[in-house]
Amino acid sequence: MTVHLDARPPTVEARAQARAPRVRFSRFDMKYSPYLYVAPFFVLFGIFGLYPLVYTFWVSLHDWDLLAVDHEFVGLANYTALMGDTDFWHSVVNTLGIFVLSTVPQMLLALWLANLLNRQLRARTTFRMAVLIPNITSTAAVAIVFSALFGQQFGMFNWMLDLVGLDPIGWKTNRYASWAAIATMVDWRWTGYNALIFLAAMQAIPRDLYESAAIDGARSARQFWSITVPLLKPTIIFAVIISTIGGLQLFTEPRMFHAGTNPIRGGPLRESQTMTMYMFENAFAPHFNFGYGSAVAWLLFALIAIVALINVLLIRKLGGSVTGED
Amino acid sequence: MASSRLFAASRLTYFALIVTGIMSIFPIYWMFVVATRSSDAMGQLPPPVTPGGNFGANVAKLFGNTDAYFLTGLINSAIVAVSVTTSVVFFSTLAGFAFAKLRFRGRNALLVVIVATMMVPTQLGVIPLYMLMTKLNWNDRLPAVIVPALVTGFGVFMMRQYASQAVSNELIEAARMDGCNTARIYWNVVLPALRPAAAVLGLLTFMTTWNDFLWPYAVLNDPENPTVQLSLRALSDGYYTDMSQVFTGTAIATLPLLLVFILFGRQIIGGIMEGAVKA
Numbered sequence: 001m002t003v004h005l006d007a008r009p010p011t012v013e014a015r016a017q018a019r020a021p022r023v024r025f026s027r028f029d030m031k032y033s034p035y036l037y038v039a040p041f042f043v044l045f046g047i048f049g050l051y052p053l054v055y056t057f058w059v060s061l062h063d064w065d066l067l068a069v070d071h072e073f074v075g076l077a078n079y080t081a082l083m084g085d086t087d088f089w090h091s092v093v094n095t096l097g098i099f100v101l102s103t104v105p106q107m108l109l110a111l112w113l114a115n116l117l118n119r120q121l122r123a124r125t126t127f128r129m130a131v132l133i134p135n136i137t138s139t140a141a142v143a144i145v146f147s148a149l150f151g152q153q154f155g156m157f158n159w160m161l162d163l164v165g166l167d168p169i170g171w172k173t174n175r176y177a178s179w180a181a182i183a184t185m186v187d188w189r190w191t192g193y194n195a196l197i198f199l200a201a202m203q204a205i206p207r208d209l210y211e212s213a214a215i216d217g218a219r220s221a222r223q224f225w226s227i228t229v230p231l232l233k234p235t236i237i238f239a240v241i242i243s244t245i246g247g248l249q250l251f252t253e254p255r256m257f258h259a260g261t262n263p264i265r266g267g268p269l270r271e272s273q274t275m276t277m278y279m280f281e282n283a284f285a286p287h288f289n290f291g292y293g294s295a296v297a298w299l300l301f302a303l304i305a306i307v308a309l310i311n312v313l314l315i316r317k318l319g320g321s322v323t324g325e326d
Numbered sequence: 327m328a329s330s331r332l333f334a335a336s337r338l339t340y341f342a343l344i345v346t347g348i349m350s351i352f353p354i355y356w357m358f359v360v361a362t363r364s365s366d367a368m369g370q371l372p373p374p375v376t377p378g379g380n381f382g383a384n385v386a387k388l389f390g391n392t393d394a395y396f397l398t399g400l401i402n403s404a405i406v407a408v409s410v411t412t413s414v415v416f417f418s419t420l421a422g423f424a425f426a427k428l429r430f431r432g433r434n435a436l437l438v439v440i441v442a443t444m445m446v447p448t449q450l451g452v453i454p455l456y457m458l459m460t461k462l463n464w465n466d467r468l469p470a471v472i473v474p475a476l477v478t479g480f481g482v483f484m485m486r487q488y489a490s491q492a493v494s495n496e497l498i499e500a501a502r503m504d505g506c507n508t509a510r511i512y513w514n515v516v517l518p519a520l521r522p523a524a525a526v527l528g529l530l531t532f533m534t535t536w537n538d539f540l541w542p543y544a545v546l547n548d549p550e551n552p553t554v555q556l557s558l559r560a561l562s563d564g565y566y567t568d569m570s571q572v573f574t575g576t577a578i579a580t581l582p583l584l585l586v587f588i589l590f591g592r593q594i595i596g597g598i599m600e601g602a603v604k605a
Contacts, residue, residue, distance in 0.1 A: 026507065030428075033508040037424035038436060040417045041477045045443055048474035052451030052458065059453060116343055119335035129591045130347035136587045136594070137354060138537050140555045141576035144562045145357045148368060148569060156356075156373050192350060193598070200599035207333075241445070249449050252539040259563050276449070276540070283453045284544055290453050297450040304447055 053301075060295040066288035078295035088296065090270055091278040092303070094179065098254070098274065099247045099307075101183035102190075107240065109191045111232075114198035115224060128199075131192030143185060143256030147172075150181045150257075172258065178272040185253045194239050201235040202228060237315050244308045248300065251276040275300045354580065360573040368569040384574040393564055395550055396575060399557030403579075406471050406553060407535040413476040414531045415524050422485025423516045427498055428508070437486065443479035452544050459545055466548040471541060481527050484601060488523035489516065526597030529590055533583055554579045 060078055064071040082088050113131060121127060134142070149156045150171035158168040171181045205228065213223050229236075254272045255263060264281045266273030273281075275296060283293025356375065360367050363378035388396055424430070425437050455474065456465075464470040493516050501511045517524075542553045549560060558579055561572045587594065 029507050029509075031430070034424040034428040034430035034433070037428075037508075037512075038421045038482075041421050041440070041479070041482055042436075044417075044473075044477045045479070048455065048458075049443065049446065049448045049451065052454035053446065053448060055454040056451050059457075113346060116335075116339050119333050119339055121335050121339070121343075125592055125595070127343050127347060128595050129587070130343075130350050132591070132595060132598075133354065133584075133587065134350050136533055136583050138555065138558075138576070138580050138583060140537075140539050140558045141357070141580050142353060144558060144572060144576050145353050147562075148360075148573075149353065149356075151368075154369055154371060154373070159371055159373060188350070188353070192346075196595060196598050245445065245447055249447055251449075255539075255543075256559065256562065259567065263563060279450075279453075280540075280544070284456070285547075290457070294453050297453065301447060301450050 056294045056297050059290050060298050062291045064289070064291035064294070066290065071291070074291070078292050079299070081292070082295055082299065087270060087273075088275075088278060091266075091273045091275045094175075094266070094270070094272055095248055095250065095274045095276075095300075095303075096307075097176070097179045098182050098186070098250060098272065099244075101179055102186035103240070103243050103247055105183075106187045106191050106194060106243065107236065109187070110194035110198055110239075111229070111236075113191065113195035114202055115228065117195060117199050118202045128196060131195055133192070134189045135193040137189075139189070139252045140256050142189065143253045146181065146185045146188075146253075147257045147259070172267060173271065175269075175271040178257070178267060182250070182254050182257055182272055185257075186247065186250065190243065194243070197239055198232060198235060201232050205231050233315065237312055240311045240315060241308050244311055245304055248304050248307060249276050250274045251280070275303070354584075357573050357580070358577050360570055361577040363570050365568045365570045380570065381574070384570050385578075387568070387571050388561075388574045388578070391561070391571065393549070394557045394560045394575065395552055396554070396557045396561075396578075398550065399552045399554040400578070402468060402552065403536055403554040406468055406475075407532050409472050410475045410535045411528050411532045414478055414481045415528045417477045418481030418485045418527060419489075419517060419520050419524050420512060421482045422487075422489050422520070423493070423512055425482070425486040426489035427493060427495070427516070437483075440479045440482050440486075444483065449540060452541060455541075456544055464545075466546055466551055468551075470545045471538070471553065474541070475535060475538075478531070481531065484527055484597075485520060485523060487601075489520060492523070493519045522593070523597070525590075526593050529586055529594055530597065533586065536583060 059071075061073060061075060062071040063074045063077070117124075117127060117131070150158075152158065152168065152170060152172065155171065157171065161168060169177050171177045209227055209231075210223055213227055218226065251274065254266050254274050255277060257272065258265075258267050264273075264277055264285075266277055279293045279296040279300065281287065282289050282296060287293075356373075359374060359377050361384060362381040363374055364380045364383075367374050367378070388394070421440075425433060425440075459465050459470045462469075464473075497515055497519075498511055501515050506514065537555065538553070539555045539559075542556055543559070546552060546556060552560065558572075558575050561567075561575050
């Protein structure tokens, strides 16, 4: 064991020498560690998010089967086949129908609900929690419950129709009724969530805007449409884009709404088969035709982009703003 | 005053909110009602709306059901949701910190990419993802549903937004003066400051992962190794369907989410609303 007897402080050079690796490390740390921290996201997203999406297009250009060894390049043959595929178009119409039935009432109800929640309320948190509860439940579980509520013979909805003397509705056998039933599930799940998003934006609107409008004699309905809604436009656009992306990919609700044989078809006559379900039916059991399923996926992708764009343009046009800034 | 009148809640406001609240809660309530009744509950008119005393028997039937593998499903879902949540929170706080507080070339461009990924319908990539899992030999196994979910653009963006305002630059500088390297600063200074937002992110991620249906449905085809949502599918697709048993399954699958929500609802609502203003 050696004892360090030199009590003098180390010379400047010695200190610098001791520090040098540390300084170098610190510089390296400052310069490159940020990349290290953001890299996991990009690597994992690249492999499991972006690559599959892009590769879907490549697969869609092939006659690609689960079991086949060779995948013949067929160009756009899958796409041309889809253009003449009545089941595919059926699923496109179903998807759009359910989407319109679910998104339009959902946005209007959410605006109305947000407006209510924006008042000076007692038990404010309780009400907010109550409207958000549908959003946090399990989608598959809720779809099973709604499927029972919409049952033909013993469902609660038909029972209530019967109480007021109306005929029962074939929620699972009538195409449009099944759209309405599925849209109800989607609305039930997302209206409260969107209401909270709108509420957050409403709270950011300065209250003196309303006060001066009130002095000018604008009534509350008019204030809502000419102050609240225009100022909320960016938030509404955001919410609509998000629900377009989610709504056009709808899968779990229509899939779980039907049981029995081949539920992936969304009913015996494909009453409520959405595009994602059609992609699934072709790409996985029973057909395992990856190429055809991939072509459906890319057409759905294109549809999402188009519908999102149309929605944004529509909303920009609707509801002119009184404040003049837009 | 004008504004207090404008924002006053009338009786009608309360009435409308209470009706909305009842409609929001009723399907869940009714799920628990059927779960506590015997199997003929579904064939009764008017439909029963009060709980019965059959819950224990239904639970026993459910866990004894040889098609649903319900217990395996619960355990698997817990494993998947906990791993994914831990990972998402870790990687999101790490990247969020880097984007908010560290300087590096390409930072803004990369952040734009992150935001753009939130708009990408990655669900449409399931076919190549399935092929990839086949190559990795992960089909029917839990890594297939865990690994693709380890990061989310939403999480990174949310943490970045929170870190920009919750972590002061002075604090980071002070830690550097004290000789902390970046990793130490993340662990000792940034992570504690991010805790409230990280908790909300964790709760949201847990709930989303617990609920996930399409991808597990595609890749976990072994009926003996499902997630809980796939057990529910097996239950409801059965040829002979005992609805009180199915509803017991849906109730138990929903219970963890309800518990999380009852305990942390306030924080979850806060997180959703804060995210909305910044987005």
